[in-house]
Amino acid sequence: MKTLVLWSSRTGNTKAVAQAIYDALPGDKEIVEEGREKDTAGYDLVFVGFWGFRRGADMAARRILSSLHNHKVAIYGTAGTYPDSPAARDYLANAAALLPKDSTCLGTFICQGRVHSFHIGKRSEHAEKVHPMTPERLARLREAEKHPNEEDFQKAAAWALEMVEKAGC
Numbered sequence: 001m002k003t004l005v006l007w008s009s010r011t012g013n014t015k016a017v018a019q020a021i022y023d024a025l026p027g028d029k030e031i032v033e034e035g036r037e038k039d040t041a042g043y044d045l046v047f048v049g050f051w052g053f054r055r056g057a058d059m060a061a062r063r064i065l066s067s068l069h070n071h072k073v074a075i076y077g078t079a080g081t082y083p084d085s086p087a088a089r090d091y092l093a094n095a096a097a098l099l100p101k102d103s104t105c106l107g108t109f110i111c112q113g114r115v116h117s118f119h120i121g122k123r124s125e126h127a128e129k130v131h132p133m134t135p136e137r138l139a140r141l142r143e144a145e146k147h148p149n150e151e152d153f154q155k156a157a158a159w160a161l162e163m164v165e166k167a168g169c
């Protein structure tokens with residue numbers, strides 16, 4: 001079984017989850033940042049990671065997903081939103097929908113990730129207009145501050161092993 005873990009990360013959250021996935025994987029494995037030249041041929045399973053961007057996957061992840069032909073794929077991500085929210089489910093479903101028809105999504109995983117702009121107190125004017133701060137939003141962002149945490153890494157690792165099992169090669 002040859003596995004490839006691809007990740008895209010602006011502030012380190014998704015990279016940290018990618019590392020937890022990579023560490024959990026048995027056998028022949030590689031970890032590479034998305035956007036770097038990488039021939040995916042010959043990998044039995046490819047993990048594609050994204051950070052939530054404008055209600056979907058970030059652009060580097062979108063590019064990889066839509067060009068990943070003929071592969072078994074597992075999609076994971078981090079986002080400011082709660083992992084069990086309809087929004088999170090949408091991000092994952094939209095990401096999976098980008099895969100070419102000749103590829104298969106074996107499963108998905110998402111956890112919260114600290115939102116950098118909130119952390120440094122620099123929300124853009126655009127963000128203020130589109131998502132005005134409400135008590136619910138504030139609570140969500142405060143919770144996101146604590147992620148990804150050890151529990152998220154463990155869940156990501158367990159999920160990764162499930163994906164290996166599903167890939168069955």
Ligand SMILES: Cc1cc2nc3c(=O)[nH]c(=O)nc-3n(C[C@H](O)[C@H](O)[C@H](O)COP(=O)(O)O)c2cc1C
Binds near residue numbers: 014
């Ligand atoms: C420009 C920008 C747009 C974002 N858009 C969303 C979004 O639409 N939904 C969401 O849940 N989180 C959003 N986030 C939060 C990030 O997805 C989250 O903090 C993620 O964990 C960042 O991952 P990284 O550290 O790997 O870059 C956004 C963050 C930035 C900087």
